[in-house]
Amino acid sequence: MHRHPLALLSSLYAAQGLPFGFFTLALPVLMREAGWSLTAIGLLQLLALPWLLKLLWAPWVDHHGARRTWLLGLQGCSVVAALTLALLDLGSESRGLLLAVLVFNLLAATQDIVTDGLAVRVLAARERGLANAIQVGAYRLGMILGGGGLLWLWARTNGSTVFAVMAALLALSTWPVWQMRELAPGAGPEDAAPRPRPSAGQLALGWWHRALAPGMLTFAALVFCFRFGDQMVSSLITPFVSDQGASKETIALMKGAVGSGASLLGALLGGALMVRVNRRTAMLSTGLGQALTFALYIAAALGWGGMPLLWWATVAEGVVGTMATVALFALMMDASDPDHAGTDFTLLASVVVGVGSLGGIAGGVVGDAWGYVWAFGIGTVLSALGCVAMVTWLDRRPTHARVAQAWR
Template sequence: MSRAYTLGLLAALYVAQGLPYGFFTQALPVLMREMGYSLVRIGATSLLFLPWALKFLWAPYVDHYGTRRQWLLPLQLAAAAGAALLAALEISTSLRWVFAALALFNLIAATQDIATDGLAVNLLGPRERGLGNGIQVGGYRLGMIVGGGLLLWIYAVAGWRPMFVAMAALLLLTVLPVLRLREPRRAAVAPAPRAVALAGGWWSRLRRPGVLPFLALISFYKFGDSMGAALVGPFMKDSGFGLAQIALIKGTLASVSALSGAALGGWLAFRWGRRRALLIGGLAQTLSLAMYALAALAAGGSGFGYALTVAACIAEHVLGGIATVALFTLMMDAAEPEHAGTDYSLLACTVAIAQGLASMGAGVVAEVGGYPLMFGASVALSAAGCIALVRALDRGAGPARLADVWRSSPAGPAPERLAT
């Protein structure tokens, strides 16, 4: 397969994941707030994202049975069919079908993600992983932005049914590159273990030296950022933004910002290496959260508060994209090719659990202490998580596979050690 096709395929697969995820994490909270739901109940919808936290349980089956095309094609079609079914249901008076669809979409997307990540680990070499993860984060964020921006705008002007028809059509477009997928033959390995044995396959991967500390570190790295981002939509709604304004800001403006951040993050990981990219990205995303904290303090209908909120949203997508690409590149480095789907899923599931807890925590803190306290806490946690990860990896924490890439720089000298 050519590099262009490989990157295009991965982009389409990650856009397909981001589309429904963007709607359910960005547009749905705004709609729930408009319908009178409390911030605690909005935060509690993160429980419906449980498949992302548990996908490591079935990841060994995806790794060992069938080709990745055989997994990807039916999953992509099922997602499009689910969106089309929602368009046919009456959901204008109750969100129960939307919540049920949220759980199902998450199950489909989480399983698709196992196959996609395994494919990416095997198709991308160490030098290409920064670029590949830039494509991953850029595609995923583009899907999220379309889901949370364009689809929210369609809902604002036309209602539920046209919005879900548009989602189904967009998901069908992402199927086209999968039809051409011809996977490289897998290396000869022992016959796949029996299904019962595979049920615990993730446990042996979890017990590898350095994995548990690495899981804790990457979770801490993402916790503060996830906490701050969880209630941006409701914060904008409560600050006086209309649905059309939110769609424009989180759609048009954020889309360019997110793609720029993903591209810059991929370049940093390639040019300066993993360590500098993680440090720069982590501290930069903390700055974007600080802008939200200032906007929350300035809220109340002032023009300055509006302008600062818009600037914070743009900064979040640019700077947060850099941090996410750097982290995902490091996670891909930690995955062994023979168990790529399982290894990466364990890491991604831990991040998903941290994000879910952060989202729930954000709802509670904002309900009790207001938006300024919630955003302020996210700033402190984001900075602490970044410093903790970099210092720990400097001291040799994490899987042994990271030693070769942590301080190496593909196109420049090794970065300096973080001052202690």
């Protein structure tokens, strides 16, 4: 294992967030300027299907091959993909960018299986709060650099330069992986001996057996409820800011410097909160707090506050939203069986991505049909109700012994 596992995990999560941030934060702005509808931008979420479907190949990745080998191969493919886009110099109106979204999502989703399994295995329960703060903070930083930073660069240069810079940053994030000691499948710091490798037949349906493990489907449904409303709102924020007349440079600054600072502060506060309180208190306070921040976007959609309010909303949502994500991911690690770490966490992460896609589509459809006020309002109510539903259920019926231990 790497001598500094948190540094390794930080670089890997940042590498995932970099292209994902560009394709989810910057590309919608570019598409909106090119005349694409809100519904079409919402359907962009369908290209994130690899994040939802990765559960199909997660058991094979989890139990086949060494983690260092997987990580180097996937990171290298991402660098090559970014360099290919730089050579093609695709414009923002090109449908070739949509294929690029799919390719990057496939590579990053597979890398995420390896990274999440590594994190669950090497981190003790008491370390997961701080570790998830670092995880979420690094991922958010990657997203902000990819979304805000590369959008700012696109406004001043061109697509070729943007993708060349992306390739360089991805290559830089691979350096800690080269220093990682090779681990055999099933072996890790907490393992006394390597586990026997499952057969091909067991791997083919491994995800299904894990989904049917006691409490797993119920917990997945609770994660869905917790995230659906906030994904409705989040998917519309950048198009909304663009429709308010903000330039690409302003959006880049809002989502880059300000959004990055807010997210990093939220990750630090989320980690500190997880050290001091149980999972129940963390989930309830951050979940309801996040729904409360969405009220600022409702006010802005009603015409109150103007651009200054949108800056404050960016800060509030960045801080509290990141804290809620830290709490949720720590709880998801608690619910993952260390013997099937990559598969279990992947199943739950696929739910998070799936609800993101469905929430984005729902937000786009409602926004086109009834306007931003209704879309933000419905998303806010569903966000609060989902938080209350999760807490109420786990109070009465903890889905796993590991969750019950951390919950109170």
